[in-house]
Amino acid sequence: MAEPGLRLVPAHGGADVDALLARVARGDSRAFESLYDELSPAVFGLSRRVVRDPARAEDVTQEVFLEVWRKAARYDSGLGSAKTWVMTIAHRRAVDAVRRSESQKRQDDRAAPDEVNHDEPAEQLIRTEEHGAVRTCLETLTELQLESVRLAYFNGYTYNEVATLLEKPLPTIKTRMRDGLIRLRDCLEGQR
Amino acid sequence: MSTDLHTLSGAYAVDALSAEEAQLFDKHLEECESCRAEVRELRAAAARMGSAAAVAPPADLKARVLAAADHQAQLPPRVRPAEAVRRRPWLTRAAVAAAAVAVVAGGAAGVSRLGDDEAPLASGVTRVFEARDHREAEVSTEYGEVRVATSPSRNEMAVDARDLEPLGDGRVYQIWSIRGSEHQPVIALVGDVKGASMAMPAEGTTVAITIEPSADQQQPTTEPIVAVDPRAV
Numbered sequence: 001m002a003e004p005g006l007r008l009v010p011a012h013g014g015a016d017v018d019a020l021l022a023r024v025a026r027g028d029s030r031a032f033e034s035l036y037d038e039l040s041p042a043v044f045g046l047s048r049r050v051v052r053d054p055a056r057a058e059d060v061t062q063e064v065f066l067e068v069w070r071k072a073a074r075y076d077s078g079l080g081s082a083k084t085w086v087m088t089i090a091h092r093r094a095v096d097a098v099r100r101s102e103s104q105k106r107q108d109d110r111a112a113p114d115e116v117n118h119d120e121p122a123e124q125l126i127r128t129e130e131h132g133a134v135r136t137c138l139e140t141l142t143e144l145q146l147e148s149v150r151l152a153y154f155n156g157y158t159y160n161e162v163a164t165l166l167e168k169p170l171p172t173i174k175t176r177m178r179d180g181l182i183r184l185r186d187c188l189e190g191q192r
Numbered sequence: 193m194s195t196d197l198h199t200l201s202g203a204y205a206v207d208a209l210s211a212e213e214a215q216l217f218d219k220h221l222e223e224c225e226s227c228r229a230e231v232r233e234l235r236a237a238a239a240r241m242g243s244a245a246a247v248a249p250p251a252d253l254k255a256r257v258l259a260a261a262d263h264q265a266q267l268p269p270r271v272r273p274a275e276a277v278r279r280r281p282w283l284t285r286a287a288v289a290a291a292a293v294a295v296v297a298g299g300a301a302g303v304s305r306l307g308d309d310e311a312p313l314a315s316g317v318t319r320v321f322e323a324r325d326h327r328e329a330e331v332s333t334e335y336g337e338v339r340v341a342t343s344p345s346r347n348e349m350a351v352d353a354r355d356l357e358p359l360g361d362g363r364v365y366q367i368w369s370i371r372g373s374e375h376q377p378v379i380a381l382v383g384d385v386k387g388a389s390m391a392m393p394a395e396g397t398t399v400a401i402t403i404e405p406s407a408d409q410q411q412p413t414t415e416p417i418v419a420v421d422p423r424a425v
Contacts, residue, residue, distance in 0.1 A: 027266060029258070036254055044249035046242040054250075061249055062257050063360050069261040070357065073269040080232050080239075087239035095207045100361075134244035152208035153238055154245070159203040160210065171199075178202025178234075185237035 021082040025072035032069055039083065040065070043090045049154045050094035051101075060097050064090045091153070098156040137187035145180030148173050201227055205234035267355065313352060316389040320350035329425045333417040335365075338401065342392060342425045349422045350389040351399070353381055359403060366404045368412060370419070371397045380407035393422055 017038055023031035043064050047057040067089050075085055138146060144166070151162045163173040197220045203209050204217045221228050313321075320326060323343035330339050339352040356365055367378040367388055378399070379388045393399065400416035 025266075025269070029261070032261060033254075033258060036257060040249050040254070040257075041246035042243040044253070045245040045247035048247055049242075049245050058250065058253050059360060061253060062260060063358075065257045066260055066264055067357060069264055070267050072266065074267055080236055083243070084236045084239040087242050088235050091238070091242060092207050097360075130240055130246075131244045134241050138241070149202075149206065149241075152203065153206045153241060157208065158210055159208045162208070174199050174203060177206070177208065178199055181202045181205060181234040181237055184241065185233050188237055188240055 017086075018077070018082045021068075021072055021075060021085075024069065025075065032065075035068070035086075036065055039086050042083075042087060046087065046090050047094045047097075050091070050156050051098050056097060056101070057094075060090070060094050063093050067093070095156040133188060133191040134184075137184050137191060140187050141180045141183055142176075144168070144172075145176045145183065148177040149180040149184070152177060198224070198227060201230045202234060205231050206238050264358075313354070313387045314385070314389070316348075317350040317352060317387040320346060320348050320389050321352065323348075327425050329420070331418050331420060333401075335403075335417055338418055340399070340420050340422070340425050342422050344392075347392045348389055349392050349399070349425070350387060351401075352387045353401070354386040356381075356401075361405075363403055363405055364407045365417075366402050366407070366409060366412070368400045368402065368416075369393050369397050370400055375411055377410065380404070380409075382407050395423060397422070 017035065020031045020035040020038065024035055040061060044057060044061045047060040047064070048054060051057050051060055064086065068086055075082065079085070080088070141149065147166060148159070148162055151157045151165060152159060157165065159173050159177055160170065162177070163170045166173065168176075197217060200209060200213065200217050204214065207214075209217060221231065320343050321328065321339075321341045323341075323346050325345050326341045326343040328339060328341045330337050333356070336355040336357050338356065340349065341352075342349045351367060353365060353367075359365070365381040367381070369376045369378055369390075371394070378390055379385065381387075398419050398421050400412075400419035402412040402414045402416050404413055
């Protein structure tokens with residue numbers, strides 16, 4: 001065990017979540033509760049990173065799970081795993097929220113590259129197996145790839161805004177973002 | 193152009209495109225199998241990165257989410273045939289006249305969808321959808337499908353917006369009738385109001401839905417998520 005307060009959460013196989021979502025699609029509210037237990041730390045953690053304000057992150061988390069409940073029967077497994085589906089919804093909702101509330105503020109403090117590093121305090125982080133693999137794999141990205149991916153994914157910036165923040169040409173950021181994600185994908189494949 | 197578009201897959205996978213670019217890329221995806229595969233994989237990688245940021249939510253959030261879901265109807269599985277309406281981003285006002293909505297005669301396709309296990313529509317709305325001579329169209333928006341029906345014998349039109357996803361932050365869907373530069377608020381979809389019926393608007397009038405910060409707007413503050421010429425239904 002490491003820091004006090006650090007909660008170890010067993011890493012579950014993706015199959016559990018897929019099976020749960022299939023039951024949710026049939027209106028099984030107990031499966032929905034289990035799905036919430038399974039995925040709410042990931043959804044809340046991501047929302048929290050993107051919108052920053054904890055109360056807003058709770059709202060986003062609620063919106064995400066309601067959308068999952070509503071649309072479970074329309075989930076198409078051909079488009080990815082259930083967990084990816086939920087996290088994709090979570091990211092879109094969080095980004096929507098941050099763009100709505102910060103479009104004005106953005107105008108004011110356009111250059112804030114210090115936002116690149118704002119890791120959550122360690123005691124709140126839930127350590128999953130994912131955590132180690134992702135950290136290892138992010139280290140394989142070049143600095144510019146990493147910053148492009150993180151500013152877009154965790155701060156909700158468009159690649160246009162990222163280019164402005166990092167003072168790089170648009171096409172450069174566009175390709176670095178893609179190359180970075182491809183490198184992350186390839187590395188994570190090897191870590192399974 | 194297509195090579196250029198293709199490199200947007202990374203930004204698209206992490207929601208880093210502007211709304212306009214995302215629409216362009218959506219179109220591109222429909223024709224590009226390898227791009228769809230790439231987006232799928234990059235999203236999976238991004239999702240794992242997001243999961244690594246997991247933080248335990250406050251314990252009381254769970255009860256709130258479960259209670260909210262309890263009051264929320266689920267959407268039925270998609271039963272439409274493969275060639276049915278594709279996800280169609282909102283139409284700009286200029287494109288309204290040409291709005292290629294998928295027109296369904298008032299037959300089987302429309303009726304089966306009335307069986308959705310969602311809140312019932314006001315009787316005025318149902319009357320138009322059930323009128324013997326009604327014509328019906330389904331239009332896709334970024335927020336879900338909207339059904340529109342018109343009935344010449346009743347000289348009415350109706351909108352069924354039950355499939356639109358709920359909005360947060362007190363925002364509402366607002367229906368407008370638009371003629372030239374004039375915008376008339378028709379009704380805000382609040383509470384149990386999930387649709388509207390109205391007298392058939394005059395020729396040259398379009399009916400549009402916007403998302404508004406509150407229910408009392410006199411002018412739209414956002415671009416329509418959908419706009420329909422009722423005469424084209």
